[in-house]
Amino acid sequence: xxxxxxxxxxxxxxxxxxxxxxxxxxxxxxxxxxxxxxxxxxxxxxxxxxxxxxxxxxxxxxxxxxxxxxxxxxxxxxxxxxxxxxxxxxxxxxxxxxxxxxxxxxxxxxxxxxxxxxxxxxxxxxxxxxxxxxxxxxxxxxxxxxxxxxxxxxxxxxxxxxxxxxxxxxxxxxxxxxxxxxxxxxxxxxxxxxxxxxxxxxxxxxxxxxxxxxxxxxxxxxxxxxxxxxxxxxxxxxxxxxxxxxxxxxxxxxxxxxxxxxxxxxxxxxxxxxxxxxxxxxxxxxxxxxxxxxxxxxxxxxxxxxxxxx
Amino acid sequence: xxxxxxxxxxxxxxxxxxxxxxxxxxxxxxxxxxxxxxxxxxxxxxxxxxxxxxxxxxxxxxxxxxxxxxxxxxxxxxxxxxxxxxxxxxxxxxxxxxxxxxxxxxxxxxxxxxxxxxxxxxxxxxxxxxxxxxxxxxxxxxxxxxxxxxxxxxxxxxxxxxxxxxxxxxxxxxxxxxxxxxxxxxxxxxxxxxxxxxxxxxxxxxxxxxxxxxxxxxxxxxxxxxxxxxxxxxxxxxxxxxxxxxxxxxxxxxxxxxxxxxxxxxxxxxxxxxxxxxxxxxxxxxxxxxxxxxxxxxxxxxxxxxxxxxxxxxxxxxxxxxxxxxxxxxxxxxxxxxxxxxxxxxxxxxxxxxxxxxxxxxxxxxxxxxxxxxxxxxxxxxxxxxxxxxxxxxxxxxxxxxxxxxxxxxxxxxxxxxx
Numbered sequence: 001x002x003x004x005x006x007x008x009x010x011x012x013x014x015x016x017x018x019x020x021x022x023x024x025x026x027x028x029x030x031x032x033x034x035x036x037x038x039x040x041x042x043x044x045x046x047x048x049x050x051x052x053x054x055x056x057x058x059x060x061x062x063x064x065x066x067x068x069x070x071x072x073x074x075x076x077x078x079x080x081x082x083x084x085x086x087x088x089x090x091x092x093x094x095x096x097x098x099x100x101x102x103x104x105x106x107x108x109x110x111x112x113x114x115x116x117x118x119x120x121x122x123x124x125x126x127x128x129x130x131x132x133x134x135x136x137x138x139x140x141x142x143x144x145x146x147x148x149x150x151x152x153x154x155x156x157x158x159x160x161x162x163x164x165x166x167x168x169x170x171x172x173x174x175x176x177x178x179x180x181x182x183x184x185x186x187x188x189x190x191x192x193x194x195x196x197x198x199x200x201x202x203x204x205x206x207x208x209x210x211x212x213x214x215x216x217x218x219x220x221x222x223x224x225x226x227x228x229x230x231x232x233x234x235x236x237x238x239x240x241x242x243x244x245x246x247x248x249x250x251x252x253x254x255x256x257x258x259x260x261x262x263x264x265x266x267x268x269x270x271x272x273x274x275x276x277x278x279x280x281x282x283x284x285x286x287x288x289x290x291x292x293x294x295x296x297x298x299x300x301x302x303x304x305x306x307x308x309x310x
Numbered sequence: 311x312x313x314x315x316x317x318x319x320x321x322x323x324x325x326x327x328x329x330x331x332x333x334x335x336x337x338x339x340x341x342x343x344x345x346x347x348x349x350x351x352x353x354x355x356x357x358x359x360x361x362x363x364x365x366x367x368x369x370x371x372x373x374x375x376x377x378x379x380x381x382x383x384x385x386x387x388x389x390x391x392x393x394x395x396x397x398x399x400x401x402x403x404x405x406x407x408x409x410x411x412x413x414x415x416x417x418x419x420x421x422x423x424x425x426x427x428x429x430x431x432x433x434x435x436x437x438x439x440x441x442x443x444x445x446x447x448x449x450x451x452x453x454x455x456x457x458x459x460x461x462x463x464x465x466x467x468x469x470x471x472x473x474x475x476x477x478x479x480x481x482x483x484x485x486x487x488x489x490x491x492x493x494x495x496x497x498x499x500x501x502x503x504x505x506x507x508x509x510x511x512x513x514x515x516x517x518x519x520x521x522x523x524x525x526x527x528x529x530x531x532x533x534x535x536x537x538x539x540x541x542x543x544x545x546x547x548x549x550x551x552x553x554x555x556x557x558x559x560x561x562x563x564x565x566x567x568x569x570x571x572x573x574x575x576x577x578x579x580x581x582x583x584x585x586x587x588x589x590x591x592x593x594x595x596x597x598x599x600x601x602x603x604x605x606x607x608x609x610x611x612x613x614x615x616x617x618x619x620x621x622x623x624x625x626x627x628x629x630x631x632x633x634x635x636x637x638x639x640x641x642x643x644x645x646x647x648x649x650x651x652x653x654x655x656x657x658x659x660x661x662x663x664x665x666x667x668x669x670x671x672x673x674x675x676x677x678x679x680x681x682x683x684x685x686x687x688x689x690x691x692x693x694x695x696x697x698x699x700x701x702x703x704x705x706x707x708x709x710x711x712x713x714x715x716x717x718x719x720x721x722x723x724x725x726x727x728x729x
Binding site for chain 1: 377380381384385399401402403406493494495496497498549550551552553554555556559562563681682686689690691692693694697698701702705707708720723
């Protein structure tokens, strides 16, 4: 009987109608350009106006031409380091802040929450500019503050030194975005039912061990999501480096990440004219790298995360 | 009631319609440029002067940030949304636009005869047949110094390299001033104000530049490595933390009177005149031994061309002919001291600092920046690599030899000089 009604039910047009706007917009501004880029990476210019099919030549060039590959691996490693900084600094601090904020004894928690979250909504240009000023060796706040406590000798022009520049930028980015893991984890912590906590307390698990043994396992799925968001965000990063260091990502390409490499190649820079074909090749590689990372997470990690139903 | 509303509506449309008609008679021209510093000069002096002489043409100056200009312009031209008049970067960036059919050929434009072939060289095809931008101005490299600081320390503008470093040493020993205001953070300062400033003295200007293009000389030759060795010697005289000092930082350091010498391009003159409270002087790049010929970089820097897809080609040509006229040259050179007219008719300038710079044209041999013509056509781009390596040499990351080798290897990877 139930099967009969289902068979006779007419095609549910409203579903298609309701989905249509989102599908159309998403297709037009995300999926088509994505495939357009992938397609463009298989072509090359023939010196005049037209483009010719080149197969995988662009990829071969990117990986086997000593110059292109050196720049590519340098950018990829810098990107990885940028990601590592975020995973090691941003996410633990975010979790710690969320744990502190969710403590019922903390006063002014709404104020802290807002204050820590505000940098996230600032524009990259403002953040890059403000930090460039703070760290400026000439009029920066940093050298003066260090001078006040007699530690001027510790000051280094961080953004200008090859060995520190990328780490400094990583930490600036952490400062800006630490609010996001904090908010997500905070929400996850709030959603843990009181019964679970009470049961833990009855069993004598309180304080730190309660966090490690009860809360942390329960928020692991959120931490997983945050890791993926961080991964995608970092491998797509561009704005901060561009606004603080310029398109050549100095000093000596020490802060060059895939995003700036792509920008320089695709749009050109100063006397260098843009090469949309090699640019698309780099963009495609970024897409594949992110795709691989996300797939790894989805199939290898998320399926093993245990979900708790309350 | 209804009738009144209808009448009002009809009247409104007729007025609006005629207003639209009146506007359509005015040809509107938009100028694309990277010179956002010049906005006031265009709006207050140049455009009114042109519009007064040519009623019916409305000109809008729409600049973008210098570092974004090329990318933004290319994107706009490809999309068909670029302005009618395009401010031209010298050499290949504009040549590429012409080859793509985005800039119109202006060889037959009335007024073009006011420019010499050298002036037009930056915007002419390799075979010399087509010229696609009207030359507007060149910039000259040299050093600007703080006259008060020099007087106080009893230093005269150095003529030779030995005197130059002696002066730096003296300023450093005194300690009041940072000897030289330059940073390596933005990279191009080191290349443009450093390498291209002092370099022509070593590679003998045009002689070396053309030999490099022909393949007779290499960047690893002593003439091209030695400027790097000299540049490396600048390091101890730069300010604290120069590695993170950006271009505006350097400008401010000098105009606030905290630095004594500023390796400059003449385009700084107008900015410095308004900001610095002290008297300034200038000297050309020092020669190696007293009596040597001096060479200066007198670089064709800025021209203006016409978007081939402009909707008002006649009005645009009228504007370009005006740019080629002595009237424009006089207004421009005096409004922007430091941008020297390329016109064959001499232009009278009021600014003493600008006069000093332009006087070097008579005693020194001029050349243009070595990396601009032909040599920056491929990837890796020689100009961009020179930025990075010049900064590396000053920072001590690379020795002059290593830097030169990297540049020559990069050039060899795509450039085959015509034999």
